Amino acid sequence: MxxxxxxxxxxxxxxxxxxxxxxxxxxxxxxxxxxxxxxxxxxxxxxxxxxxxxxxxxxxxxxxxxxxxxxxxxxxxxxxxxxxxxxxxxxxxxxxxxxxxxxxxxxxxxxxxxxxxxxxxxxxxxxxxxxxxxxxxxxxxxxxxxxxTASFMNFYILLDNTPSMGVGATPADVATMERKTSDTCAFACHIVSTAGVEDKNSYYNIARQNGVTLRVDVVRQATQQLTATAKTERTADNQFKMGVYTFGTKAEDATLTTISSPIPNLDQVATYTNAVTLMSIPYQGYNNDQQTSFDSALTQMNKIIGTSGDGANTSQPQQILFFVSDGVGDSKKTNCTKSKTGDRCQEPIDTSFCKPLKDRGVKIAVLYTTYLPLPKNSWYNTWIKPFQSEIPTKMKDCATPGLYFEVTPTEGIADAMKALFLKVIRTPRLTS
CATH class of the missing domain: 1.20.1330 (f41 fragment of flagellin, N-terminal domain)
Known part of the structure; x- marks a missing residue:
């Protein structure tokens, strides 16, 4: 037990x-x-x-x-x-x-x-x-x-071709014009008489005879290169339509001029753009040199540009105003925001004329071609220099947020236009 x-x-x-x-x-x-x-x-x-x-x-x-x-x-x-x-x-x-x-x-x-x-x-x-x-x-x-997917877009390219765009494209071009003109003027004014006769002594011809590139020349060439970029970037033949407009052919009847209405044939747009040149004037000092009306140009563009869609198909394209300018208006008779000389009003762009377009869903892409200081020009020193610093701010305010680019001629206007275009069309990345 x-x-x-x-x-x-x-x-x-x-x-x-x-x-x-x-x-x-x-x-x-x-x-x-x-x-x-x-x-x-x-x-x-x-x-x-x-x-x-x-x-x-x-x-x-x-x-x-x-x-x-x-x-x-x-x-x-x-x-x-x-x-x-x-x-x-x-x-x-x-x-x-x-x-x-x-x-x-x-x-x-x-x-x-x-x-x-x-x-x-x-x-x-x-x-x-x-x-x-x-x-x-x-x-x-x-x-x-x-x-x-890449959106369908209509681009309305508004190019400033007013006399101020006749300034030399680079400091070297400006220096050449100042050497070749009796009053050291950097502007190549395109003088054509009312009978259509070219003034052989106009500063425009001096620029041409001396191989000077004008800002309007660079803008024209950059626009043509932009059509090639758009052709490369599109994923469908009719994805992008482009139209080109200027402020007018001649100062006597300065009104929005259609170089090309928006079409999908981008090669044809490039060919049409050859017609972009500096606005002519009948004589020096015509209309007190008031030929740059942003107010009029933007108002007319607002009538031309249709309703902006979501870009899902060709019948609902996004509407884009691609605006290239040096940003100085010179046309108002009343409501001038800066000091006037007599009846002449020179001022930065009035952004109230950009607002109606943006209110309708139109995107405004602004390329500001820096207004180059002209220290040897007394008119510049008196009337433009005091508000020079405000010009880019106003141009940026005109643009849709994120679609503003400033470039000096020496930095390459063509590259800047391409960069701004790609920014407009760039689509979001894939998410998984």
């Missing part, structure tokens, strides 16, 4: 007994962790493939993007769905193959956005969990991506 009691009270073998009892669930738990870790690793791989498929199917140069640009209504895009499936399968590698995965792809257009959804599901074979009758672990997931 005492021996049996000792047996019952003996605890020396408990660890071995407990270990024997727990070994199966411990091994099962470890095995389950290994199987689940393996399944999660494969799920991560499939998610990567789904992400790549969703993003790739609606990339900027994808078949889906091209199809969306040609669509006139919202809806699914079969080419994008096939492309997504192909990309997903191409990402598959390792122990699990595309044949073992169920894939569902959805690509569609909604307004000017492409949406892609790639869903997957699969069963991952287990190893340790088969001891408990669990032969597979199901895994699944969904990747989504959105891409804003």
């Amino acid at each position: 005492r021996g049996f009691s000792r047996f019952l009270s003996d605890r020396s073998g408990n660890f071995g007994v407990i270990t024997a009892i727990l070994i199966v669930p411990l091994i099962g738990a470890a095995g389950t962790a290994i199987d689940f870790s393996h399944a999660l690793s494969l799920r991560t791989q499939l998610y990567s493939a789904a992400d790549a498929a969703a993003i790739g199917a609606i990339a900027e140069k994808s078949p889906a993007a091209a199809a969306a640009m040609a669509m006139t209504a919202d809806g699914p895009i079969s080419a994008g769905q096939d492309d997504a499936r192909s990309i997903f399968s191409g990402q598959m590698q390792g122990e699990i193959t595309a044949n073992q995965v169920t894939i569902d792809t959805q690509v569609s257009r909604a307004s000017n956005r492409l949406n892609a959804t790639v869903s997957f599901s699969a069963n991952v074979p287990t190893t340790f969990m088969q001891l408990f009758g669990q032969k597979n672990i199901p895994i699944s997931g969904t990747a989504t991506a959105m891409f804003q």
